[in-house]
Each structure stands twice: as C-alpha cells, then as structure tokens.
Amino acid sequence: MPDAEDFKLESYQYDLDEKLIAQHPCSERSESRLMVLDRQNTTVSLSSFSRLAEHLEPGSLLMVNDTKVLPARINGHKDTGGKVEFLLLTPLPLIKPQESGYEKSAVVECLLKASKRPKIGQKIFFAHGVSFTVLQNLSMGRTKGRLFWTGDLASYFVDCGHVPLPPYIQRPDSHVDADRYQTVYSSNSKLGSVAAPTAGLHFTPGFKDSLIKAGYEWAAVTLYVGYGTFSPVRSSDIRQHKMHPEYIEVSAASAQAVKRARHEGRKVVAVGTTTVRTIESASAQLTNGQGFQGWTDLFIYPGYKFQVVDQLITNFHLPGSSLIMMISALAGREMVMGAYARARDEGFRFYSYGDAMLII
Numbered sequence: 001m002p003d004a005e006d007f008k009l010e011s012y013q014y015d016l017d018e019k020l021i022a023q024h025p026c027s028e029r030s031e032s033r034l035m036v037l038d039r040q041n042t043t044v045s046l047s048s049f050s051r052l053a054e055h056l057e058p059g060s061l062l063m064v065n066d067t068k069v070l071p072a073r074i075n076g077h078k079d080t081g082g083k084v085e086f087l088l089l090t091p092l093p094l095i096k097p098q099e100s101g102y103e104k105s106a107v108v109e110c111l112l113k114a115s116k117r118p119k120i121g122q123k124i125f126f127a128h129g130v131s132f133t134v135l136q137n138l139s140m141g142r143t144k145g146r147l148f149w150t151g152d153l154a155s156y157f158v159d160c161g162h163v164p165l166p167p168y169i170q171r172p173d174s175h176v177d178a179d180r181y182q183t184v185y186s187s188n189s190k191l192g193s194v195a196a197p198t199a200g201l202h203f204t205p206g207f208k209d210s211l212i213k214a215g216y217e218w219a220a221v222t223l224y225v226g227y228g229t230f231s232p233v234r235s236s237d238i239r240q241h242k243m244h245p246e247y248i249e250v251s252a253a254s255a256q257a258v259k260r261a262r263h264e265g266r267k268v269v270a271v272g273t274t275t276v277r278t279i280e281s282a283s284a285q286l287t288n289g290q291g292f293q294g295w296t297d298l299f300i301y302p303g304y305k306f307q308v309v310d311q312l313i314t315n316f317h318l319p320g321s322s323l324i325m326m327i328s329a330l331a332g333r334e335m336v337m338g339a340y341a342r343a344r345d346e347g348f349r350f351y352s353y354g355d356a357m358l359i360i
Contacts, residue, residue: 002302006333009236013319014340021168022353025201030219032202033348033355037331037339040360044339046346049202049356052211052313056360059215060311061261063254063279064271065197066220068186071153071161071178072194076126078114084124085113086132087164089142091224091247092154092192100289104147111227112143127160140231140244155190164194166230166352168318181352184208185220190249193225199272199314216264219257221282222249223274223296228235233322238301243322245295245332248278253290255282258308271284273323276300276309283307301318301325302333312359316343316350331359 005011026032032049045057072088090108097104114116117137122263124132129150137146149156163173165182173181183200185208212218223229224247233241258279261268270276279286281296285307299322312330317323328336339357348355 003290006302007239008349009233009238009320011333012324016344016350020350022170022349022351023171027354029202029204030207035343035357036334036338037359040330045340053214056359057360058268060267060269061217061218061219061257061271062271063221063275064185064200065223065275066185066187066190067193067222067224068188068191069161069196071157071184073162073164074126074160075247076124076350078118078148079123082114087111089194089226094247100148103148108147109142109144111141161244168351190222195225197225197274202356217257219254221254221275221278223278225274229274238325241299243297243299245297248281250282255286255291256289258286264317268308269311270309271313273314273326276312279308298327302329304329314357316354
C-alpha cells in the first residue's frame with residue numbers, strides 16, 4: 001500500500017553527476033548493462049542486457065512499442081526575421097489535410113522555440129514553401145496553428161527535419177542518431193513519434209530473433225510518443241498531475257497474444273513505459289482479445305493496480321518524472337530509489353541512450 005511519501009513530488013528527486021547522462025549510444029545496442037530488480041526476493045543484481053533471457057521466465061510474452069520517430073524538428077523564421085524552432089506534436093496519422101489546389105493544410109499542435117513567443121496570427125516560414133500560422137497558445141508551452149505544405153508531409157520531415165533529441169543531450173543531432181534513435185523493430189507504417197521508446201534501443205535484430213527462437217513470444221502495440229510522456233510533473237502532490245493525451249493502437253493479433261499468455265499463465269513483459277501505458281489503457285480490450293484505437297491520458301503512480309503487465313524492461317528516468325513514478329508503482333518507490341542510488345554508484349548510464357533495468 002502506498003504511504004504519504006509516495007504522493008510527494010520531492011520523493012522522486014535524486015542528484016546525478018552529468019557524466020552519467022549518456023550523450024551517445026553504445027557502439028552495440030546489446031552492450032548495455034542491466035540492473036535486475038527482483039520484487040519477490042527484494043534483491044537488486046547487476047547483469048548485461050545480452051543476458052536478458054537468463055532473468056525471464058520461459059515462454060514470456062515480450063510486448064514492444066513499434067512506433068517510429070519522425071525527424072519532427074524543423075528550423076524557420078518569423079516574418080520579422082527572428083529564428084524559430086518548430087517541433088510537430090500531432091501524430092502523422094491524425095493529420096487530416098484540407099486541399100486547395102496544390103497546397104495542403106491542417107491544424108496541428110507543436111512546440112515553438114524562439115527568443116519571443118510568436119503572437120496569434122503570426123506566420124512562420126520554413127524551407128520549400130512550408131509555413132505555419134499561429135492560432136492559439138495552449139498549456140505546457142504548446143501551440144496550435146495551421147500548417148501549410150505541398151507534396152507528402154512525412155517525406156518533407158524525413159528530408160528536412162532533425163531528430164528531436166531530448167534537451168539533456170547537449171549536442172546537435174547527427175546521422176548516427178537518425179539510425180540509433182530508432183528501435184530495430186520500429187514500423188514505417190507507425191511513423192510519427194517525437195521521441196523513441198528508448199527501452200527498445202537495446203535490441204539488435206539478431207538478439208530479438210534469438211529470443212523468439214528460444215521460445216519467447218513477441219507482439220507489438222503502438223503509442224505515438226508525444227509531449228504527454230515527458231511533460232514535467234509540477235504538482236507537489238503528484239495525484240494532481242494531469243497527463244497530456246497520446247494516441248495508441250493495438251491490433252487484434254496483439255490482443256489475442258495477451259489473451260493467450262494470460263490464459264496459459266505466461267508472463268507479460270512490457271518493453272518500455274510507453275508500452276505499459278498502452279497495454280494498461282486498453283487492458284479491458286486486450287484481456288478479451290480485442291483490438292483498440294484511441295487516446296490515453298493514463299497516469300500510473302503508486303497505488304495503481306496493474307491489469308496486464310507483469311514485468312518491465314525500462315531505462316533510468318529523469319528525477320521527478322511521471323516515468324519514475326510509473327516504475328515505482330510496479331516495484332515500490334523505496335526499492336526503485338534505492339536501485340537508482342546503486343546505479344549511480346556503479347556508474348550506470350542514465351536516460352535515453354543509457355543502460356537498462358528489468359523489474360521482475
């Protein structure tokens with residue numbers, strides 16, 4: 001049962017040497033270190049990600065988020081000449097363009113970075129005739145406006161956009177990120193996230209295949225990672241925090257895989273916190289073997305009763321984030337914060353390009 005400390009934002013803070021914030025991916029995804037939290041035996045052990053199977057029960061169902069990161073950050077300028085950085089937040093599948101001759105347009109949400117926040121009605125111009133008109137300033141720094149373009153919008157961002165690396169990575173994106181800030185199982189048909197489901201960055205194609213050959217089942221769901229996953233928790237009482245909605249999709253085949261695993265008593269292992277949110281948000285449909293499409297604003301924190309997820313593969317998250325609160329709901333805040341302290345002492349790499357944690 002959670003106690004009063006579990007609901008305080010300050011209970012999820014910790015100090016971290018900047019040297020442990022991973023700025024670059026490992027040369028090989030499977031070289032990552034692994035910390036294993038065993039809830040039943042209340043133990044924490046150190047391993048490597050390449051030995052993951054040694055810590056999983058045979059026949060477990062591994063569920064992943066197959067979304068693909070869009071190079072969603074483009075640079076432009078105001079009509080006054082001031083520079084503006086634009087980050088598209090609306091998932092591509094939800095952008096329904098209106099057409100007027102060769103030009104297309106749609107209302108989208110974005111984040112704008114400029115010396116002065118653009119005013120309502122102001123236009124922003126980008127390469128190749130793309131433009132954006134500000135319509136409304138929203139909460140949490142978001143902006144709603146109408147985007148104008150010609151041709152294929154996804155292709156434009158792929159050709160002209162930058163990988164939206166998290167702000168704690170203190171360098172420009174490079175060609176390496178274009179490859180390594182994607183999971184090896186990301187689907188071209190699921191292009192549209194502004195951040196990678198980073199727990200999956202540890203898998204190589206060969207390692208994934210070896211797990212399947214060893215008898216582990218594999219299934220995918222989709223959450224288009226947007227601002228909701230990373231929006232900061234500002235309420236001193238975390239129960240007052242509201243998640244920004246994100247769009248999720250679960251196929252009937254993946255739902256059937258969950259139904260079979262539960263019926264056969266096999267563990268459901270979520271790869272990443274976005275997978276957890278998707279599975280738990282659609283838990284009623286999954287346990288009945290039904291697919292689902294829709295929005296989720298589910299916020300998981302201590303006291304939450306997991307309906308489907310048994311175990312979790314994740315990375316090490318920012319202090320005070322909704323993600324560290326989620327894993328505390330699964331493993332207990334004291335165990336998680338103790339594990340983070342040990343990871344820091346052992347020199348584990350933190351955040352998106354960092355090492356992994358397995359909660360069993």
